[in-house]
Amino acid sequence: MKMFxxxxxxxxxxxxxxxxxxxxxxxxxxxxxxxxxxxxxxYKKIFGPAAYHILYRLGFLNIYDSWYFIGLAALLIVNLVFxxxxxxxxxxxxxxxxxxxxxxxxxxxxxxxxxETLESKKTAEEIKKNLNLKFGKPFVKKQGDNGGxxxxxxxxxxxxxxxxxxxxxxxxxxxxGVLLNFKYGFRSxxxxxxxxxxxxxxxxKNQKPVKLPFxxxxxxxxxxxxxxxxxxxxxxxxxxxxxxxxxxxKNMEVNHPVTYDGITxxxxxxxxxxxxxxxxxxxxLNLKNPAYRKYINAAIGKxxxxxxxxxxxxxxxxxxxxxxxxxxxxxxxxxxxxxxVKKVRFHILPDKNLKxxxxxxxxxxxVFLYTGIAQVKTYxxxxxEISKNKYxxxxxxxxxxxxxxxFFAFFFNQAQTWVRLTEAEGxxxxxxxxxxVPKKKFESFYKxxxxxxxxxxxxxxx
Amino acid sequence: xxxxxxxxDGSLYFTISLIFVALSFMGYLVFLFIGNKAISKISxxxxxxxxxxxxxxxxxxxxYAYKIGIxxxxxxxxxxxxxxxxxxxxxxxxxxxIFYDFDALGxxxxxxxxxxxxxxxxxxxxxxxxxxxIPALQSYWLLYHIIALxxxxxAFAASFGLGILYLIKSGKESKPAxxxxxxxxxxxQIKIKKQxxxxxxxxxxxxxxxxxxxxxxxxxVFLTAGIAIGAAWADSAWGGYWSWDPKETWSLITWLxxxxxxxxxxxxxxxxxxxxxxxxxxxxxxxxxYLGVDxxxxxxxxxxxxxxxxxx
Numbered sequence: 001m002k003m004f005x006x007x008x009x010x011x012x013x014x015x016x017x018x019x020x021x022x023x024x025x026x027x028x029x030x031x032x033x034x035x036x037x038x039x040x041x042x043y044k045k046i047f048g049p050a051a052y053h054i055l056y057r058l059g060f061l062n063i064y065d066s067w068y069f070i071g072l073a074a075l076l077i078v079n080l081v082f083x084x085x086x087x088x089x090x091x092x093x094x095x096x097x098x099x100x101x102x103x104x105x106x107x108x109x110x111x112x113x114x115x116e117t118l119e120s121k122k123t124a125e126e127i128k129k130n131l132n133l134k135f136g137k138p139f140v141k142k143q144g145d146n147g148g149x150x151x152x153x154x155x156x157x158x159x160x161x162x163x164x165x166x167x168x169x170x171x172x173x174x175x176x177g178v179l180l181n182f183k184y185g186f187r188s189x190x191x192x193x194x195x196x197x198x199x200x201x202x203x204x205k206n207q208k209p210v211k212l213p214f215x216x217x218x219x220x221x222x223x224x225x226x227x228x229x230x231x232x233x234x235x236x237x238x239x240x241x242x243x244x245x246x247x248x249x250k251n252m253e254v255n256h257p258v259t260y261d262g263i264t265x266x267x268x269x270x271x272x273x274x275x276x277x278x279x280x281x282x283x284x285l286n287l288k289n290p291a292y293r294k295y296i297n298a299a300i301g302k303x304x305x306x307x308x309x310x311x312x313x314x315x316x317x318x319x320x321x322x323x324x325x326x327x328x329x330x331x332x333x334x335x336x337x338x339x340x341v342k343k344v345r346f347h348i349l350p351d352k353n354l355k356x357x358x359x360x361x362x363x364x365x366x367v368f369l370y371t372g373i374a375q376v377k378t379y380x381x382x383x384x385e386i387s388k389n390k391y392x393x394x395x396x397x398x399x400x401x402x403x404x405x406x407f408f409a410f411f412f413n414q415a416q417t418w419v420r421l422t423e424a425e426g427x428x429x430x431x432x433x434x435x436x437v438p439k440k441k442f443e444s445f446y447k448x449x450x451x452x453x454x455x456x457x458x459x460x461x462x
Numbered sequence: 463x464x465x466x467x468x469x470x471d472g473s474l475y476f477t478i479s480l481i482f483v484a485l486s487f488m489g490y491l492v493f494l495f496i497g498n499k500a501i502s503k504i505s506x507x508x509x510x511x512x513x514x515x516x517x518x519x520x521x522x523x524x525x526y527a528y529k530i531g532i533x534x535x536x537x538x539x540x541x542x543x544x545x546x547x548x549x550x551x552x553x554x555x556x557x558x559x560i561f562y563d564f565d566a567l568g569x570x571x572x573x574x575x576x577x578x579x580x581x582x583x584x585x586x587x588x589x590x591x592x593x594x595x596i597p598a599l600q601s602y603w604l605l606y607h608i609i610a611l612x613x614x615x616x617a618f619a620a621s622f623g624l625g626i627l628y629l630i631k632s633g634k635e636s637k638p639a640x641x642x643x644x645x646x647x648x649x650x651q652i653k654i655k656k657q658x659x660x661x662x663x664x665x666x667x668x669x670x671x672x673x674x675x676x677x678x679x680x681x682x683v684f685l686t687a688g689i690a691i692g693a694a695w696a697d698s699a700w701g702g703y704w705s706w707d708p709k710e711t712w713s714l715i716t717w718l719x720x721x722x723x724x725x726x727x728x729x730x731x732x733x734x735x736x737x738x739x740x741x742x743x744x745x746x747x748x749x750x751x752y753l754g755v756d757x758x759x760x761x762x763x764x765x766x767x768x769x770x771x772x773x774x
Contacts, residue, residue: 014729018722025718032708032755064706111731164728178704187702226531226594233597254597255699266701385701392697399690406686410679410724440728442675443668 012082020076027072031063065205077175084168091165094414095158102151102420105435113437114446116453120430120460124150124421127430130459134452135417149422156415161439163409170401177394185388186210189268192218193381197241201386212386213261215241219249221270221380234270236382252384262390269383272327281369282306300328306366310334313368316343330361330368344368414439432456471526473583473590475519476545480579482512483548487576490568497663502565509552509572516549527592534595537608540756541590544582546608547752548575550616554677558620562673566663570623587757603695610688617681618720618741618748621674625741628670632735671733674741682720689713712751719744 010016034055035046043052043061059066105113120127128150132138135154188201188210197217200209220237233253240248240260252258257266282294294307303314317328330344342363349358361368417436424431434453438445468474489505527536536542555571558564582588664670692710693703704710723740726732 014725017725021718021722021725025715028711028715031706032711036706228594230594231597232594233600255601257698257701264701266699268701387701389697389702392703395703396690396694399686399693403683403687403690406679406683410683411676440675441731441733443666443672 008082008086011078012086013079014083016079017076017083020072020079024069024072024076027063027066027069030060034060034063036062036064077172080168080172080175084165084172087165087168091161094161094416095155099153099155099416102418102433102435105418105437106433110437112441113435114449116434116449118432118434118453118457118460119424120432121428122430122460123427124423124430127421127432127460128152130456131419131432134456135419138419149420152419152421154417154419156417157412158414158416160408160412161414163405163412167402167405167409170398170405172398173401174395174398177391177398180391180394181389185390187385187387189383189385190216191271191381191383192216192238194218194221201384204385210386212263213242214247214263216265216384216386217241217246218382221382223270234267234382236267236270236384238265238382238384263386263388266385266387267382268385270380271383272380282308283367283369303331303333308366311363311366313363330363332363413442413445415445432460468590470522471590471592472519472521472523473541475515475522476579476590477583479512479515479519480576480583482508482515483552483572483576483579486512487569487572490565490572493565494569494663499565502568505568505572506559506565509568510556513549513552513556516545516552519545520549523592530592532592532594534600535605536592538595538599538604539589539593541582541588543608544578544588546612547615548578548582550612551575551578551619554613554616554620558673558677562669563665564624564673566627566665567620567623570626571620574619574623598699601695601699603691603698607688607691607695610684610691614681614684614688615748615752617677617684618745621677621681621741622745624670624674624677625738625745627664628667628674628738629735629742631664631670632667632738667734671737674737675727678720678723678741678744682717682724685713685717685720689717709751709755712747712755716744716747716751719747 038046038061040052043055047055055061059068063069100108106115122130128138131152131154136156138152138154187204189204190198190201192198195218197215199212199215201212202209217239218236219239220235222235223231224233224235226232236252238250238252238258239246240258248258248260250258252265252267254267257264259265280296280298282296296304298304298315300315300317303312305312312333314331314333315328316331330346332342332344344361344363346359346361346368349360359369415436415438417434420433422431422433423429436445436449466474468477486505486508489501489508493501493505523536523542527534537546551571552575555564555567558567583590665673689710692713696705697703719740723737723744726740727737
């Protein structure tokens, strides 16, 4: 029993809380100065291999998942639970009683309390009326149990004594919500090319694949710009497919995620895979040399001799590739004239009989024909963050309660006042003894108390 | 003749308000040494004038942003953030000045506001041109997030000023040994044989102490709300309410610092110099969270500075 009370004192102590505040803040600080979640090679580059090993051993590279950070957080939770469990009975007693008697309060000599003695020729009943005007309704009356004196107990703002308890409770609610999300939720990431679909996403923390209960298809991707080409919106049109049936098609934007089946999909990034290689077939339409053909495996940006007509050519990517057009153009260089450069645009002929459209460019007697579409086309993809935060509402409820209860806890000051009225000189005089104890030691409380006393003195006539 | 852009977007008026804040600061500084009430009143007048000009400038700037096709309020880049910071702390001081007789606080508050405005107007990092808002910031949460946090920053700035006043006052007063045992809580003022003009202008330490507490808890309520709103926003924009982004982490550190203050104050009865120091240190943490994190550690919250890449 003694052991338990010692443990209880330790785990519910404010000292422990203050230690934890400082320790958690200090560790969090380290985490902001050392970039978290880089790759090993990046760290070795930044710090050098020796320092890297020390930092790794200390857990500084993934500090928010380190055992000691989680340990401190767990200790804070224990501290919170114990503290709340201890605050509750105290609060109940402060609000509903039983309240200590005048004498008990006087003997306690709380440093926060103020004590005042007055005298009046009025009777106890009349004085009570005067006091009630100042302090409100008395909570408890104890009539004459010790030598003809009357005791009054006043309490102001006592109901707000619950707010610190509620505030601590709300933090527990927030933490429970966070833990449930941690256990049953996930945060993952996937890239989908336009026109393709997937039901696999990769966890942010360890890149392990997660199978989603539905398939996501990216139908369209679009970036909208302000007039000066600053991006205004990134819009993906996605479809949710469940059991081969499209159940939902929606536009998804930053700040406007799509939620289905408790899983939320966010627009996180975008990009395109640029073509790196072009497979080109050159056909000559020149009647003198009708059979000329050549296959070239051309890299973007490099120049190649066409082998006919005395020209070289290269593929140059457009700075801003347009939709429905190839992301690069053909650049023809005449070998004999250095600067004669001609840009030739590619044409795309959709052909219903062919699987792939025919893509060609024509220059004089030559036709440049594409094959190997896969390497040619620019694929836009949309990076999506996919997360399951089923218990996030608990976090929000906790936050709202916390803010409201903080307001009441901080700005309302409970004041308890004990009054003892004792008859003296055979009922000619009444001695009034007043003790007032605030919950928070505020100068304004004592000012108000002094003013109340002065007022009462005036009303009682000296 | 078409008017200059600085007139259209309101930035000229912020620069004009800077002059009034500077005048007010000088007035309060003179007041410290002379103690003439009239001077403090004139300084307060300058400050009110600058506040009115700034209010006007904000309205113009918002309308202008709307006209050039930006739907979100112009509060997101470093310039706007700094002028808004100055605006909020001036507003806070005006409120404090109405409730308490805190003229002596004027020189600290106007100094902080002046620094923010000078930084905004003259630093090459802060540009007054209104940039279109990047997609991540196009949200209704933005306005509430920023207002809640700036109210708290303003309150913490005021607590910093009060903390310094307390330290000056108690530092000077602890020397003469006429301290009475204040067993009945308060009421008795500590008598000082010889007191400088400046010190006599300050309210008694106990009143400053209470004001520090009240201003800080006001800040803490709004800081908590601001963090919660930010988390809700992050949840709807990025897929998680918390991602240990440096600014998020520093806001947590700030929150913990003030939680320490509140617990020590309310349960351990800490007061006086210790609390004044925490108010001063707390504001240093706030400033680091507000500006230091952006300037030193890049993250999701970095203010748009010229030449930086917008984040999705």
